[in-house]
Structures are given as C-alpha cells and as structure tokens.
Amino acid sequence: MLEQTVLAGFGGQGVLMMGKLLASAAMDEGLYASWLPSYGPEMRGGTANCIVVVSDEEIGSPVSDACDAIVVMNQPSLEKFESKVRPDGTLIINKSIVPVETTRKDVNAHYLEADDIAEKNCDANRSANVVMLGALQSVRQILKSDSVRRAIACSFKSKGQQVIDANLAAFAAGTNALRTEPIGPTR
Amino acid sequence: MPATKQLTKGNEALAMGAVAGGCDCFFGYPITPQNEVPEVLSYEMPKRGRVFVQAESEVASINMVYGAAAAGKRAMTSSSSPGISLMMEGVSYIACAELPCLIVNVMRGGPGLGSITPSQGDYFQACKGGGHGDYHCIVLAPWNVQEMYEFPALGFELADRYRCPAMILADGVLGAMMEPATIRDDDAPPDVPEKPWATSGRNGRNHKNIVNSLVIEPYGLRDHNLKLQAKYAKMQCETRWDTRHTDDAEILLVAYGIAARLALSACKLARKQGVNAGLLRPITLYPFPSDAIVECAAGKKRVLVVELSSGQMVEDVRLAINGKVPVDFYGEMGGVIPSPADICRKIMEAVQ
Numbered sequence: 001m002l003e004q005t006v007l008a009g010f011g012g013q014g015v016l017m018m019g020k021l022l023a024s025a026a027m028d029e030g031l032y033a034s035w036l037p038s039y040g041p042e043m044r045g046g047t048a049n050c051i052v053v054v055s056d057e058e059i060g061s062p063v064s065d066a067c068d069a070i071v072v073m074n075q076p077s078l079e080k081f082e083s084k085v086r087p088d089g090t091l092i093i094n095k096s097i098v099p100v101e102t103t104r105k106d107v108n109a110h111y112l113e114a115d116d117i118a119e120k121n122c123d124a125n126r127s128a129n130v131v132m133l134g135a136l137q138s139v140r141q142i143l144k145s146d147s148v149r150r151a152i153a154c155s156f157k158s159k160g161q162q163v164i165d166a167n168l169a170a171f172a173a174g175t176n177a178l179r180t181e182p183i184g185p186t187r
Numbered sequence: 188m189p190a191t192k193q194l195t196k197g198n199e200a201l202a203m204g205a206v207a208g209g210c211d212c213f214f215g216y217p218i219t220p221q222n223e224v225p226e227v228l229s230y231e232m233p234k235r236g237r238v239f240v241q242a243e244s245e246v247a248s249i250n251m252v253y254g255a256a257a258a259g260k261r262a263m264t265s266s267s268s269p270g271i272s273l274m275m276e277g278v279s280y281i282a283c284a285e286l287p288c289l290i291v292n293v294m295r296g297g298p299g300l301g302s303i304t305p306s307q308g309d310y311f312q313a314c315k316g317g318g319h320g321d322y323h324c325i326v327l328a329p330w331n332v333q334e335m336y337e338f339p340a341l342g343f344e345l346a347d348r349y350r351c352p353a354m355i356l357a358d359g360v361l362g363a364m365m366e367p368a369t370i371r372d373d374d375a376p377p378d379v380p381e382k383p384w385a386t387s388g389r390n391g392r393n394h395k396n397i398v399n400s401l402v403i404e405p406y407g408l409r410d411h412n413l414k415l416q417a418k419y420a421k422m423q424c425e426t427r428w429d430t431r432h433t434d435d436a437e438i439l440l441v442a443y444g445i446a447a448r449l450a451l452s453a454c455k456l457a458r459k460q461g462v463n464a465g466l467l468r469p470i471t472l473y474p475f476p477s478d479a480i481v482e483c484a485a486g487k488k489r490v491l492v493v494e495l496s497s498g499q500m501v502e503d504v505r506l507a508i509n510g511k512v513p514v515d516f517y518g519e520m521g522g523v524i525p526s527p528a529d530i531c532r533k534i535m536e537a538v539q
Contacts, residue, residue: 020365024194027367035194035365060452062364065526 001056003142004064007132008049008081009073009094014129017155018071019050021133024151025143026054034062047076054142069140071132073114074098082107092135094128110139112177118170127170134174145175189372198223198362200336201265201291201355203370206231208340209377210289211260212238214251216270219303220359221293224265235374245270249277249290256286257398259385261343263289267359268297268309271317278352279318282415283400285384287346289339290324290354293362296522304522305359307446310499313356314473321412323419325353326472327427328443332366334470340377347380349422356472358495360445360524419474427470428479432458436465438538439484439512441504442493443469445524450493453530464534472500477507489537490514493530495523 005022009015019035026033037050051067053059069090072078075098078091085091087106096115112135114128121131130152137145149168156164195203202224205213213232215225225241232239238255242248248264255262266274271292281288294309296302311317313326325345327338335357342353386396402408432454433439442450447468454464467483469476484490490512492501501516508514517533519525 020194023365027192027194033194033367036360037363058451059366059448060455061449061527062360063449063524063526065528 001054001142003054003069003140004067005052005054005136005140006049006067006070006081006084007052007073008047008070008077009129011046011048013048013073014126015048015071015073016050018129018133019052021130021148021151021155022052022054022143024155025147028147028150029143031056032059034059036062047074047080049077049081069136071136072098073129073132075100078102090136090139092132092139094132096128108139110135110178112174114174117173117177121173122166122170127167130167130170131174131177134171134176135178137171138175138178190369191372192367192369194365195332195336195368195370196223196363196365197332197335197357198293199227200332200368200370201339201357201362202227202231204336204339205263205289206235206374207336207371207377208343209261209379210237210263210339210343212240212251212255212262213264214240214242214248214255214262215264215266216242216245216248218267218270220295220305220362221265221267221291223362224291224293245273246277249274249281252288252290253277253281253284253286256281256288257284257386259382259387261287261289261379263291263339265291265293267293267295268306269300271309271312275312275318277318278324279316279320279322280400281352282318282322282324283320283402283411284398285350285415286352286398287343287350288352289342289346290352291339292354292356294356294358296520302522303359305445305495305524306520306522307358307444307495308497308499308520309356310472310494310496313354314475314503322415323351323422323473325349325351325422325425325474326356327353328356328470328472329361330444330447330468332361332364332368335361336368336370344377345425347382349418350384351418351422356444358445359522423474425471426474426476426479428476429468429470430483431466431468432463433465433467433483436463437488438462438464438534439487439490440464440466440493440530440534441469441480441490441500442466443472443500446493446495449525449527450530452527453493453534456527456531457534460531460535462534462538469500475503475507477503480504480507481511484508484512487512491533491537492516493525493533494518496520
C-alpha cells in the first residue's frame with residue numbers, strides 16, 4: 001500500500017496541521033509515513049501545501065507528481081495542483097471559497113462547503129481543515145477513523161477539551177458531508 | 188534505552204541527536220534551510236548547562252568550534268551551503284590541528300547565494316577538501332529522519348576516534364520533512380574517550396599541550412602531512428553503505444541522501460515495468476565505499492548514478508568501477524527535485 005496525498009490552501013487554513021494529523025495517525029497504526037511542507041519562497045496570501053506519504057513498507061520518495069488524493073482548500077491550490085493527481089485519483093475541493101470546478105475529467109472530484117460546515121457544526125470556520133480531513137477519510141479510507149480521531153485528540157491536547165471536541169465534531173461533519181451529498185465523479 | 192517513536196522534523200531530530208550525542212557546545216549563525224537546528228539547541232542546550240552561542244558570523248562560529256574542540260569539548264556548528272563556504276578556512280585549520288568536531292551542512296541550491304531549496308551540489312566541497320591543503324573530513328550522509336537523529340552521535344564518535352572533523356551532509360528536504368523517529372527519552376551521556384592532548388589546563392603534567400596549525404618548516408609540514416595521510420588511510424575501514432533489491436538487479440543505482448530515497452522509489456517503478464533495478468546508498472561519502480560499489484556492480488549491465496547536482500559523486504563511482512561496467516548519470520540542479528518517474532525513465536533508457 002502506498003498513498004500519496006497533497007494538502008493545499010492559503011497560509012493559515014491549517015493545511016500543514018492537516019498533514020501532520022494524517023502522518024500521526026499513520027504512525028499510530030505502525031505504518032511508515034512522511035510529511036514534507038513546501039518551504040520555498042511564497043508571497044503573503046499565497047499557497048501553503050504539504051505532501052504526506054503513507055505506506056506499509058519503507059517510503060522512498062517523499063514527493064510525487066502523481067498523487068492519489070489532493071485536498072484543495074482554495075482556488076490557487078486547485079490551479080496549482082489539479083495536474084498532480086493521478087488518473088482516477090481523488091480531488092476534494094472546498095466549495096465554500098472555490099467558485100470553479102476542476103478541469104480534469106479523469107479524476108474523482110468531490111465538492112463540499114467546508115468553511116460553512118465548520119461554522120455550522122463548530123461555530124468557527126477555523127476547523128474547515130479538519131472538515132476536509134473528514135471528507136478525505138470518508139473517500140479514501142486508508143487509515144482507520146479511530147487513529148485520526150486519536151491524532152486530533154493528541155495534537156490539540158494543549159488547547160483544551162473544548163478545542164478537541166470542536167475538531168472531533170468537524171471531523172465527523174466532514175465524514176458525513178460526502179455521504180449525505182453524493183456529488184462524486186459525475187459532477 | 189528508553190525511547191519513544193515521535194513524528195519528528197529532520198532538523199529537530201538532528202538537534203536532539205546532537206544533544207544525545209553529548210554535544211557540549213554549539214556555535215552557529217542562522218541560515219535557511221537548517222534554522223530549526225539552532226532553534227531547538229537554543230533552548231535544549233542551556234537547559235542542560237551546555238553552551239549555545241549564536242555567533243556574529245559563520246567565520247566566528249567555526250573558529251569558536253576550533254577553540255572549544257581544542258579544549259577537549261564536543262563542539263559543533265550547523266549551516267547551509269553558502270555558510271559552509273565561509274567556514275572552509277576554519278575547517279582546514281581544524282583538520283591540520285587534528286581536532287575532532289562536528290559540522291552540519293543542510294545543503295541548498297548553489298552556487299552563490301543560490302536558492303533555499305534542496306540540493307546536493309556540495310559533495311566536492313565536503314569530500315574533496317573544500318578548504319585548502321591536503322585534508323579530509325569524515326562525511327556522513329543520512330537519508331531519513333531517524334539517521335538525522337543518530338548521525339550526530341556517530342559523527343562525534345568517529346571524529347574523536349580519528350581526531351578529525353566530521354561532517355553531516357544533509358539537504359533541505361531531509362531538514363524540513365517529518366517522519367516517525369525513535370528518540371531517546373533519557374539524557375545519559377555517551378562514552379567520550381580521554382583527550383590527553385586537550386588544552387584544558389596543565390593538570391600536573393610536565394609538558395604543555397599545544398594546538399597549532401602552523402608548521403612553518405617544510406620538512407616538518409611534510410611529515411605532518413604524511414601523518415594525516417596515514418590517518419586517512421586507516422580511516423578507510425569506516426566505510427558504511429546500504430543496499431536495496433541489488434541481488435537480482437540488472438541495473439544498479441548509486442545515490443546518497445534524498446536522491447537515494449527518490450532512486451528507491453524509481454527502482455520500485457522500474458520493477459513494475461519489468462526491469463530489475465537495485466540501489467546502493469553510500470552512507471559514508473568519505474571514506475567512500477569504493478570496494479562495496481565494485482563488488483555490487485559486478486555482473487550488472489549498467490550503473491546509474493543519481494544526484495541533485497551536475498554530477499559530483501559520479502566521479503568517485505567511475506573511479507571505483509574503473510570502466511568495468513558502463514556508468515550513466517542523471518542529475519537535477521538548483522533545488523529542482525526530480526520525480527521517481529523521471530529517474531525511472533532514465534533507468535529504462537539505460538537498459539535499452
């Protein structure tokens with residue numbers, strides 16, 4: 001098993017955190033994992049992204065230009081990364097602030113209003129990243145949901161139970177979002 | 188030893204590895220992409236009563252390392268390519284004075300001020316001198332976060348054994364990436380050998396210890412050079428390397444550090460396309476595992492060297508193989524990371 005995921009958005013949307021949650025959950029399951037942020041020169045308001053590789057065997061390259069899944073939190077990220085998903089791979093797009101659809105016809109694109117879902121479920125759109133993570137989990141199912149929940153609880157421990165609960169709720173909302181709104185590859 | 192598996196950033200692992208490796212003093216000057224190394228050490232060192240100094244420049248840093256090493260302390264510095272260039276005079280002095288120390292280079296794109304993205308363009312500088320005169324550093328090339336954690340201790344150990352500077356040659360990807368790594372929980376100091384040569388006080392001896400890199404008399408300097416060369420010859424037993432899928436391979440890839448990670452993925456892609464590719468990864472770049480490469484390449488159709496440079500280590504591979512097997516090269520420069528698919532294409536071209 002080899003799963004390569006890019007998580008991309010504005011700086012501040014929590015895409016690096018999202019990647020760390022994935023990598024932590026993989027480590028928790030005894031899998032190999034790597035997390036690599038983009039650290040090149042970026043302008044303010046530009047894109048932040050990271051790539052997470054999860055595997056049941058030793059990981060070679062921590063980078064890929066044919067990813068299994070890409071989580072797109074904003075429009076510049078869609079433009080920058082939609083070409084980096086392999087044919088038949090997964091795109092998860094935050095419809096709240098991405099007004100366009102992917103130009104790719106050979107991938108499975110899923111759209112959800114992550115900011116709105118986060119605001120409705122957890123009173124803050126700050127957890128839109130975890131909503132997207134929930135959506136990713138419901139589509140790819142590479143890791144166990146329990147491990148991701150444990151990673152959330154562990155990562156937000158220093159911020160208190162309220163923050164943990166809000167993020168667990170965001171994760172659940174994201175997981176359900178695509179189930180209740182079946183707008184998959186046909187869209 | 189009690190230890191926990193933690194998702195750890197390469198640079199942070201390296202800093203914690205230096206602490207675990209008994210680093211007494213760190214001297215450095217900030218530069219991307221290694222800034223987490225001094226950041227972590229800036230709070231981990233004082234906590235343990237050890238020395239952390241942000242020096243006024245790289246030149247100052249390396250000369251502080253020179254002084255602390257002369258006093259018998261485990262001293263280190265960390266920088267990235269342009270900063271390491273500034274240190275080269277000091278490294279040559281330390282090598283001549285036969286002092287152990289650790290120098291970390293988290294390489295970025297060059298030449299010049301270059302870029303901040305990963306590169307392997309400093310192989311020649313690390314392995315073939317860099318500074319002036321006939322000297323070598325022991326050069327270690329980690330390829331994952333676990334080795335970023337373990338190699339500072341190994342570097343200090345080898346440096347002490349041979350009274351020679353050791354260098355860890357990493358790159359921007361290894362510094363920035365996170366992986367699960369087993370990190371020791373305790374702070375037990377490592378075994379450090381006696382340093383009777385150290386200028387740490389007379390302590391009742393009947394002679395003065397003198398640390399010096401000026402040997403003005405030609406025959407005296409020749410003799411000192413012969414002694415250094417004898418030491419480098421003795422060091423050849425310290426070569427370390429690692430292999431993956433080499434037994435049934437028709438083509439052998441040779442790569443170190445992050446390039447070896449990319450090459451490993453490329454080998455797997457090639458095998459899916461019916462070409463048996465294997466990987467040999469030098470862990471010590473100096474001393475260079477020439478014999479291991481010759482042995483491993485024997486009977487293979489071709490050798491393909493992959494580097495994030497214009498082709499530097501490939502020269503040592505060609506010297507080792509000495510024409511017995513054709514050696515091809517693939518490299519990218521300037522901070523561009525080739526994809527495993529790119530490398531796989533080169534494998535296919537090479538075997539055709």
